[in-house]
Amino acid sequence: MDEDARFYRELPKVELHAHLNGSVSFVTMEKLIKRKPHLNIEHSMTAIGKGQRRTLDECFEVFKVIHKLVDTEEDILMVATDVIREFAADGVKYLELRSTPREEKDTRLTKQSYVETAIKAIQQCKSEGLDIDVRFLVAIDRRNGTEVAMETVKLAEEFMLSSGGLVVGIDLSGDPTVGHGKYLLPALEKAKNCGLKLSLHLSEVPSQLEESDLLLNLPPDRIGHGTFLHPEMGGSQHLVDKVVKNNIPLELCLTSNVKGQTVPSYSQHHFRYWYQLGHPSVICTDDKGVFCTDLSQEYQLAASTFDLGHEAVWKLSQQAIDCIFAEEALKEQLKQKWNELQPQVLNLPVQQV
Ligand SMILES: CNc1ncnc2c1ncn2[C@@H]1O[C@H](COP(=O)(O)O)[C@@H](O)[C@H]1O
Numbered sequence: 483m484d485e486d487a488r489f490y491r492e493l494p495k496v497e498l499h500a501h502l503n504g505s506v507s508f509v510t511m512e513k514l515i516k517r518k519p520h521l522n523i524e525h526s527m528t529a530i531g532k533g534q535r536r537t538l539d540e541c542f543e544v545f546k547v548i549h550k551l552v553d554t555e556e557d558i559l560m561v562a563t564d565v566i567r568e569f570a571a572d573g574v575k576y577l578e579l580r581s582t583p584r585e586e587k588d589t590r591l592t593k594q595s596y597v598e599t600a601i602k603a604i605q606q607c608k609s610e611g612l613d614i615d616v617r618f619l620v621a622i623d624r625r626n627g628t629e630v631a632m633e634t635v636k637l638a639e640e641f642m643l644s645s646g647g648l649v650v651g652i653d654l655s656g657d658p659t660v661g662h663g664k665y666l667l668p669a670l671e672k673a674k675n676c677g678l679k680l681s682l683h684l685s686e687v688p689s690q691l692e693e694s695d696l697l698l699n700l701p702p703d704r705i706g707h708g709t710f711l712h713p714e715m716g717g718s719q720h721l722v723d724k725v726v727k728n729n730i731p732l733e734l735c736l737t738s739n740v741k742g743q744t745v746p747s748y749s750q751h752h753f754r755y756w757y758q759l760g761h762p763s764v765i766c767t768d769d770k771g772v773f774c775t776d777l778s779q780e781y782q783l784a785a786s787t788f789d790l791g792h793e794a795v796w797k798l799s800q801q802a803i804d805c806i807f808a809e810e811a812l813k814e815q816l817k818q819k820w821n822e823l824q825p826q827v828l829n830l831p832v833q834q835v
């Protein structure tokens with residue numbers, strides 16, 4: 483590993499936008515494919531390699547394939563523990579995993595046992611002594627409409643109260659071209675009122691001004707992507723003002739947006755716009771398995787594309803701590819961890835006492 487790559491690996495990082503089934507690595511996928519040879523699934527169907535691009539529609543086809551491979555409690559436990567270990571090995575010190583609870587009649591998987599198993603994986607990794615704290619967001623797939631969204635919020639609320647603080651919020655995701663946020667507002671309001679944090683995929687595709695405006699009134703606690711919010715991308719100053727006024731952090735995923743073709747090239751990524759505004763922006767992976775990346779690589783990519791030095795990168799990873807959904811005490815612990823690691827990672831002269 484060269485000197486620069488080592489810096490990005492050693493850099494302590496916070497990952498706030500990671501879909502569980504999109505984060506499955508090549509190695510884990512291999513194990514899943516072996517478990518279910520009758521499905522005839524090949525690696526090329528579950529990941530988008532270097533230099534490859536797909537339309538966002540095609541990306542959603544990939545998730546359907548992965549869901550076939552991950553359909554038992556046993557699969558979920560393996561996938562979640564592997565994903566957490568991989569993030570830890572990549573220098574991620576705090577991770578928020580999100581996943582859509584699924585019911586599979588054939589394997590007797592229920593939405594309840596789905597979430598229970600994800601929590602079990604988090605607890606198992608904690609007991610292994612991995613240097614990573616993990617929290618969970620229960621995801622609403624926007625395609626499924628009002629009723630399912632309400633049920634999902636209810637499930638999330640129950641787990642928020644029974645998981646010892648591991649379930650901290652709700653994610654709104656799924657194919658952005660399907661459904662409308664207005665049908666999900668009551669569920670999202672209910673979630674907010676019961677103390678669940680909200681991270682919403684907003685303006686991931688063009689022409690969602692009206693929906694974004696509506697959902698920004700909640701307001702959400704964080705925004706996923708927000709690619710088309712600003713005026714240069716067909717959004718509006720009004721939307722930007724709302725985001726800025728409410729100080730809502732953005733979760734930005736460079737490789738995901740370029741490979742999914744919602745952003746034409748790295749240098750045209752909206753990271754530039756929000757970073758120049760000085761608005762809280764957190765670099766994330768989205769789907770590290772599907773897009774064949776990791777968080778170190780995403781930081782390195784942001785730095786090389788937007789000409790950020792190591793100190794600026796350090797600041798970026800440090801500021802992400804303020805955007806986490808976990809409790810204040812953990813925020814303080816993470817800040818302490820960053821302070822302790824700083825001299826070694828940034829190669830600063832050791833202070834004389
Ligand atoms: C690429 N941009 C994206 N935009 C919107 N939703 C996305 C997404 N990437 C992933 N998901 C959401 O996460 C699910 C897979 O993980 P889980 O089964 O929930 O763990 C997808 O089915 C989709 O709903």
Ligand SMILES: [Zn+2]
Nearest residue numbers: 501655706768
């Ligand atoms: Zn996402």
